[in-house]
Amino acid sequence: MTTQQKPQFYLVGGAVRDQLLGRAVKDRDYVVVGADPESMLKAGFRPVGKDFPVFLHPETQDEYALARTERKTAKGYHGFQFHTDTSVTLEQDLARRDLTINAIAQAENGDIIDPYHGQDDLAHKVLRHVSDAFAEDPVRILRVARFAARYAPLGFNVAPETLQLMRSMVDNGEVDALVPERVWQEMEDALGEAQPARFIEVLRECGALAIIFPALDRLFGVPQNPEFHPEVDCGIHTLMVLQAACSLSSDPKIRFAALVHDLGKGLTPADILPAHTGHEPLSKQLVTAWCQHYRIPNHYQQLAELVAEFHGQIHKSRLLNAAELVQLLVNTDALRRPERFEALLLTCEADSRGRLGFEQAPYPQRTLLQQALTVCQQINVQDIIRQGFKGEAIRQQLYQHYEHALAALIVEQNS
Template structure:
């Protein structure tokens, strides 16, 4: 029985990155031996155990054989006769297929260290093509390590294209697509995730609403980058600089989806795209089973970003209507995320990356004024129901009017 540190912990230590969690591989042991030693079984699809003291994960060495389409279609063989190299060979990327002994020796049968030096994301073996999730994972790694100059090896890009063409990604379940997307949104450079998926054709399969934006023009006067897809990537880049919360980044990414459905007769204008965007956001979120908090923030951003951009032109009653429809008085933190996504939208244009966004501050003033109005200051004598509600509305409106003078 031999134990090795494997996977991300080895990779990140060699990259000089902090190691947040460690995975261990056990070679030469059986399930029965692990149980006798006090390890607690937790694996559903293959033998994984928690160490009795550290509670870190220890997995038995295993091989996998493709038995059906999709990422669940595998037969797993875990036994004492499975070697370290056999286990490493089933992994996705060479930089993830290294092991480290207790003495610190690196075991690297597939050239992971060389690919770290070359800043390449390269598949270990043709078995990469058996698991469609790996297309999303490699795009996510590209987003994580973009700042270090990593790129996808050409032979791996070609293999990913072949997987898409063969329909492998059609077997992905919505929950797994969302899991990889939300992880990618939390990485250091999330636009790279979208770029890698688009290069191999996967974006059209998993996020067709976003893929449709590329090649669609918009007025150069307001959007020097012209292309709606490029704009969406620039907005996501700005959102990543402004807020680490993946909910805000998701809202920023989806805010303009409706521009992909603009009638060709009115291009490059996109009148009414906000409501079309909200409709597409709703459909996307239903398809991928997106959590409610992500969906609602994205819907509100899509629907109201046009109003917020025009803050200098709005009447006080429009300010209050936007605040009420965004439920900003009860959920000010979520409204702040909407404002951040709108600022990312404004800055996500060529030449506007450092431009101020006073519209957000104007809406913050309006919200603060509305919050500051005390309903107790109203004489409620003889008033009921709708009358009370209307008086409160009028009081908040007057407060906003005064604040924006």
């Protein structure tokens, strides 16, 4: 590499942050000061950046970005012009980052460079913006909420001044410029964090939830029958269900379904509160609309729709007769999609446990329906065909066999 001044390589961002926190480092990103694209290419680096020069190391495949500054030119997170030059300093590059804890660098000799006091904020467990330039990128609202979800178990909180800046961004319409795909990307990542409920709470605290996910925001303040929901508030219940789902599964599809299962309760007429009669079909409609708007993958949408539509029936499954149990298995496509049916049952268990005082309560409905599915799976349709049944008669006979087997299961359960 031939330049007037030898380039300097610095480990930056999440790798330094997590290293200082004693957490496992997943990805290593570097900033290069004093280099230009030509010299990087000559050194064997492979270019991958579209908006600004980013290169892959020829051996490690780690990302190396040229030090850069940026200037806001329009609303949204695409509205930037980037400037890279050999004169851009490390401090200038770090200044454009979102949070102080992400604006720490480590030199090749191991020295920590921390011009914005990120180590102090790590010690005090604070998520704080680096500068007012934070307000230029609405994605940073989502990122702060996601970091809050990740580091909540460590006691991290958003700095009051950062939360206020996020509120002003919402008021100024910056959030309106977010594109659906990026919102979903951040949300999906947040669902994989330790406490995804914190993601929702931070978005609500800054006012972004009402803009991005209004159907979810509407749940807060809506009452439920305290006999069945001692926590009363639908929004609080939803976050409790989400956290219960986290304790039962790491599958983000289950966590998403838990989050959106009760959206219809936000539209319950005031004159029937705190009852929510018939909220399930409305919840399904809202889930469908949400998934279509944010272009959420089908496997997320299908499970979430099933939970929204059938969680009430599953909760009452021990009261169903054999014919009704068969219909429930058929309507949820349990026999053809047993893995998804198990995810449905897990989410319903989370719904049951997501209530004040019920966090560790047993959920026998899941066991019953698992046994019901197993009993029906043991019935061989080929045996029916060999008896000479054809066409629609095959299905009728199959359902009769299911019903007889489940009737025996119910007797066994009640004995």
